[in-house]
Amino acid sequence: MRGEYKVPGGKLVAVDVEVTDGSLGRVAVSGDFFLEPDDALSRIDAALTGRPEDASVADLTAAVKAALRPIDTLVGFTPESVAVAVRRAVGRATGWHDHTFEVIHEDVPRAPAVNAALDQVLLEELAAGRRGPTLRFWEWVEPAVIIGSFQSLRNEVDLEAAGELGIDVVRRISGGGAMFMEAGNCITFSLVVPASLVDGLTFEQSYAFLDDWVIGALADVGVRASYSGLNDIASPAGKIAGAAQKRVVGGGVLHHVTMAYDIDAEKMTRVLRVGREKLSDKGTRSAAKRVDPVRSQTGRSRAEVIAAFDAHFRARYGCVDGALRPEEVARAEELVATKFGTPEWTARVP
Template identity: 75%
Template sequence: MHGEYKVPGGKLVAVDLDVVDGFLRHVSVSGDFFLEPDEALEVLSGALEGLPVDAGPSVLAQSVTEALQWFPGPVTMVGFDARAVAISVRRALGYSTVWSDHTFELLHPGPLPPALHAALDQVLTEELAAGRRGPTLRFWEWVEPAVIIGSFQSLRNEVDLAAAQAYGITVVRRISGGGAMFMEAGNCITFSMVVPASLVDGMTFEESYTFLNQWVLGALADVGVRATLSGLNDISSPAGKLAGSAQKRVVGGAVLHHVTMSYDIDADKMLQVLRIGREKLSDKGTASANKRVDPVRSQTQLPREAVIDAFVAHFRRQYPTVDGALRPEELARAGELVETKFGDPAWTARVP
């Protein structure tokens, strides 16, 4: 059995192994990483020998870490770590999957109410977990402006409700954590990915953000934007923050990962509606929130539709993708959730 894992921003780790009577045998670790001294490579492989086939990522990584601690002398691992070895083992065994193992369905249904978008995130994630749908990439379109707050944010601390009402802005609470998303039709680019948990098997939350956002950097490069990952879940350019992302994992093995990117944001209006405090800005190296946001439009001079088309084209080149559509039963279920949850003031203010 053979498994590989390319560390985001790092090196490739490969593992070859056999399974005999439920245990790992003949384990061989290799890759284009850097490791000193040479003899430590045998320690990496030996640490995995004899472990049960159902050992989880943390057990595999811990076994490697402990074995290296017993090595007579310091060991230097560059471009990879024990967790990367564990993920490679899990991929060899079929517990972890790679992008090419899946075919993504592209969904771009057109304008929908903000609460329905939030409901669809939950529905599509639950559908994948139940085995009724495969992984998806869904782009949002909407008419009325909205603020989508994170699952655990305080409504009154994050939103000036009087200003939101004055501007006709709908406030919706989503199921994922993270910060508030200020959204106006034509002024931002938002998309949701729903993937099986096997795609990020063995990764920490921090690593899964990096892993699932990596393709976005390539898509931005295609439209002339030099971007990097910053913090836990942000995407930035040298001129400022471009986007933020958030995740939710559900029972059954599905991960929701979504990104909101400023295209031509009205920063002054955003600052009137969102209560962005000094503590929020303290680790960003700036005293003004509108200096944190650098719209894609100013860097590309491209229409929003052209940017989205470039993102879709990049994703298609990278991963197996087919065009898809929302199913009637999914829309019906999402509509129910709007009535009972996402459009209910009690849910929106569940953290007052």
Template identity: 65%
Template sequence: MHGEYKVPGGKLVAVDLDVDTSSDPGVLTDVRISGDFFLEPDEALGVMDAALTGLTSSTSTGELARVVTEALDAAQQAGTLAGPVAMVGFDARAVAVAVRRALGLATTWDQHTFEVLRPGPLPPRTLAALDQVLTEELADGRRGPTLRFWDWDERAVFIGSFQSYRNEIDDDGVARHDVTVVRRISGGGAMFMEAGNCVTFSLVVPGSLVDGMSFEDSYAFLDSWVLGALAELGVEASFAGMNDVASPAGKIAGSAQKRLAGGAVLHHMTMAYDIDADKMLEVLRIGREKMSDKGTRSANKRVDPLRSQTGMARDDVVDAFARYFAGQYKTEESALRPEELERAEELVRTKFATPEWIHRVP
């Protein structure tokens, strides 16, 4: 069996192994690690191979990584290695993910076909409810992985699941600008969204696609295609922190995640296309603090990285992102099912539009 894992921003780790199936679970045999990483001393490679050999095929990612780490530490303390271990471009967890992929327990992009949804404009709270619905649909086996692009007509602000309403939202600004306040199911920060001022997508994937990855690694892994799409549009971008994408001119986008018990992962990103910063600062309290050191004082100030750096209409940018994703992975055009939309509208009535949910963190 063969498995590979490319560390985000790092190197490729490959694992070849056999499994002795005379017992249940099977036992790993003849484990061989390779890749374009850097490792010192050379003997450390054999230590890792030997440590993994004899483990069961059901060993978790965390346990695989622990065994590799402890074997290297023990070998170093026993003096069987020529010097301290240096793993450059990879780590024990990357080795563990490659093992899990070899065993078929962790999946890769090319093992999935993604349904691409572009349902057109929907109310903001319906958009948030669909995140929950489609993630639950995947967890229950009723739908495969999906990429859904958002469109909306109303002015809205989306706050993270754990943000304080009173700390984030200015009720006077909300009333003045007729803003719908939406609390989403994922964590992260607030997003001010007018029609056509952002590019937003939700990606729903099985947990096997990010099996063994830390949250930080999974953000970069699931957003790696976005950097490629931006590059094709002429935008130089890179990851900034755990969940942001930035260009030399400043932040472009932010991501958030929610993982359900059923094994499904919701990952979504909002990219600024052309945001009215003055209006945003009247609606979001936290925005004032974040923008206070940026000299944002002039009227009609805008945050417009995608519009100014691409020179493209917003719909053309969305089209380009959809084409790029389809060029990288297996996709098929799809649509929301009536029962999914009905379930989302029910959730709006019973959850997303209720004061109890909107103010769940006062």
């Protein structure tokens, strides 16, 4: 059996494994990484041989580390990446190419609260085995502030200013920070995947791993970007996007990204109480200036950028056209009425 893992920003690690009586009978690690001295590779192979077939990433990582000497140098990969590749080889973890993704991009916009509810619905449907991995691009009309699951409403949002400007406030199920979203000025998409795809990865590693294709798609439209911190995507001109996650234990992972296409920074500072800090984080000091890293760096329309992202994802992974099912939409609308559209949920952290 063979497993592969491409380290985000690093090299490919491949592992060929033979399993005998529940143990790793033969292990051969290879890849385009760099390793000195040469004999370290045989020591890694030997350290993994004989380990239980169902050994955890932590156990396999510890075995690799124990085989390494202080003089050994690993470049472009880590002991953890070897362990993930082993888990994939024996079928305990999966890779991108083990799945076929549905890609959904509706022409009809939906209210921000419905979009937030759909994220929960699709995650639940995947965890229940009724839906496969899915990439969904959001479309909406009403301006909104989408706050993280654990943020304080009054500390994050000027509710009086939001009411004056007709801006909805919606709390999502994932953590992270507040997002100021106007139709046509942001690009937002959600990725729902099985937990097996991020098996063995830390939360920090999984963010970069699930957004590796985004860095490639940005390069396609002329933006040189990289991951910054835990969950931000940045370019030399400043922050471009932020990601957030929600996991269902033993089930699925929701990973969504909001990208600044052409933000009205002055309006954002009126609504978000931490607007000035966000502006600084995005590479501009003046509230009168628009935060537009994607528009200004690409010269393309929002629709063209989304099309490029869609094409890059489809070229990279196995995809089919997808659509929301009537029962999924109905469930989302029910959740808006009982959860996402209620004061109790929106102000659950006052």
